[in-house]
Amino acid sequence: MRLEIDGQPVEVEPGATILEAAQAAGRYVPTLCFDDRMAPFGACRVCMVSMEGGAAPVAACTTLCRDDMKVQTEEATARRIAAATVELVLSELPEPPAEHTELATVARYFKIGEPRWQGERRRPAHDRRHPYLALQHELCISCGRCVRACDEVQGAFALTATGRGFHSGITAGLDSGFVDSTCVSCGACADTCPTDAITEHSLLELASEYTGEEGGTP
């Protein structure tokens, strides 16, 4: 089927999403909860776009293309909704996200500096029991990517969303940490995490200029 993205004609297979069409047209649409290794989730509301004649902006990752659709990826209302959502997410974090993270990339795209909303911020809570995986709960934005990667890419079903509102986050097993859960240490969660809420110890060491050898014969 044929449609237009920002005035540019693009042809896609039936069943394609607006996000896929935009990517085919070479247009950048910011995302946070999206990862093409998993089914679209539509939770973060960052990929909002507008359609000509549409009642309201829609999430590009979960909206299917229709013939002759005309999509604007940078329409003002859609952009304001998405930017406000990202700003709210940032307002909860104890510090700005690390430069290399997807969250930082999206924040740069929307040109969000210090959030307008000041108030309670999440407090650092770290779990470093696993030999490779580091969990930094305060950075979790509840996008669900790690949980879905664990379910849909690996199939270990080790991660679960827990808590409510300000206290929501993810946990491995029954709060047992990775090692004592059904985790198989594949690292898919760390690979998909857009904020470093789950990352590797070795990457956290980057800041401390780690050198030296390790891991000799036990």
Place this chain on the structure above:
Amino acid sequence: MNSRFDATTTTTCGYCGVGCRLDAHRVGGRIMSISPALDGPANKGHTCVKGRFAHQFTRSRDRLTAPLVRESGGFRLASWEEAIDRIADAFGRIKAEHGPDAIAGLASSRATNEDCYVMQRMMRAAVGTHNIDNCSRVCHSPTSWALRRSFGMSGATGSFDDIEAADVGLIIGANPTQGHPVVGARIKQAAIKGLKLITADPRRIELADYGQLHLGIRPGTNAALLNGLAHVVIRDGLVNESFVAERTEGYDAVAELVEAYTPEAVEEITSVPAADLVAAAHLYARSERGSILWGLGVTEHRYGSECVRLICNLALLTGNVGRPGAALLPLRGQNNVQGSSDHGALPDTFTDYRHVSDEEVASSFEARWGVTMKREPGMKIPEMFDAAVEGRLRAMFIFGEDVAQTDPNTEHVVHALESLDFLVCQDIFENETTKFADVILPASSFLEKTGTFTNAERRVQLVQAANDPPGAAKTDFEILTTVSRALGHEMGYDTPSDVMDEIAELTPRYAGISHARIGRRGLQWPVAPDGTDTPILYEREFELPGGRAQFAALPYKPPGDQADEEFPLILVTGRRLEHYNAGTMTRRTGNLTLMSSDSLEVHPDDAAALGVQDGETVTLRSRRGQVQLPVQITPRIEPGHVFTAFHFPEVRTNLLIGPSADVNTSCPEYKVVAVAVEPAGDRVGEPVGAGAATA
């Protein structure tokens, strides 16, 4: 986005045969992190605990960083010149006194295609012998042997993408979620989405929980099971008649042979309930697209090679080959088991399994290398050890293989190594085998070299150096070409890419392969001169005379070892998720924290009969030797059987394994060993066997 890193190199994983594409991120001289390449055709943006995390071994303080030579009972550091002079002198002397066939080489299924090709050229052209083999001998040589005879070529008939395309999958003698984790995850996801799985294994593997049917088979009875499945397919009119008529030969003999394999008779032999056998046969034969996957639980048996032919029979009977979703996929154990054999590191064949007696082929290599060669094959690995003990073999060059840890009948192997006049080991760590070396050459890990690996899909993929070898260690390419030069044979390559160009020039099925053309997606051989590759083999015809596949009428024969009064249980050995083979790599990483020791899996009924508790240390004794390890009681193993892995040198599992081997390929029978289990009692911690814990 990854500005944190000095460099990111896309390469191919050096652990199992799945062939995951990895992005290795370097900061300074250190690989800081590894993530999956999102466009990897086999891994599709995923990897496992080994590929992603277990890279610390590359910077272990145990790495060999300079050549070592033997001196007064120990080793001392040496220059490359001295080490290579010693090799040239010793090989020259032994060749002069005993002839070139008194020297043998082992290439490595861990190394690149180019390394293996250079190694076999060195043995054939520089030394002058066909005594070259590689460690696929002890894992998938039966698969290669059988696929060539049934279909014509030695490789999977399809790709891992056939897993998602299939509607029924039969997994025999493999535990993919542990042994091949990324393919295991793909199978599991496909099963969740509707792929109907049948698993056959003495252990209730994880994927059995996602399947329709689990056949808890007695080890060593695969042939009876496979003939039983064929019996039901024929009996119940499920044969794909047109496929059999148009594309195969030998059906009548199979039909006659399997008549006796009634489900009831098969239940007697295999302990698989007759009704389950019938259901499995119907499920597979009625599928639109049925695929079969197998591992070493099929091959590492006395009749392993014959069982692979029986797997081929089943696919031929139902026409489940040569179409999307209808594939035969052997799960290759090591990263380059496929490629090391494809590239001629075998005693009887040059590249692409062309026999050394083939005049046209042999003379093409002779012309290219400027040498003359014998037309008779050299020795296989087990024959090398026998010859060493008998004094016919005087020297060995062992590259990237710890035979004293991983080969069966360990005491015999050690005796063979002790009997040699001269042993060269080329490796990244000292190991059980290097203890017997005269010269040890420090080599490179997969993250420090360039070349190609061929995965279990016949996919040739680029390996690119993400880091430099440590200290004075060198790439295997540089070492082997230098040794060859010192032996008087200049190969004339500047880079591994030149090696692949020579392979393509001398091997019609590789005609279109070059490093430049492989790119990020890899190429699945055969590759036409224009670069067109072959994801699915045999779409129109088989690579045998008349284009027809060959059925094989082969009866069940009992395994080489049987349980008896003294050794009442059957030991099965295999792999664990966290560790890899001899463990030399993974035990030097955080994976050791995830799994720090091994255990013996015992069924609750057997544990009760033996009077052993969970966690209790027991002595595991076979006709060959004994080891001690703690018990783990689990209902996942069939009663009458016990299971352990082989990753820990302190549990030298292979001490227990006897000389029984596949009748056609000499692949050892690792999977069936009669054992006795008894509480270790007061003897806990006492050294046992020839090679008690040393690490």
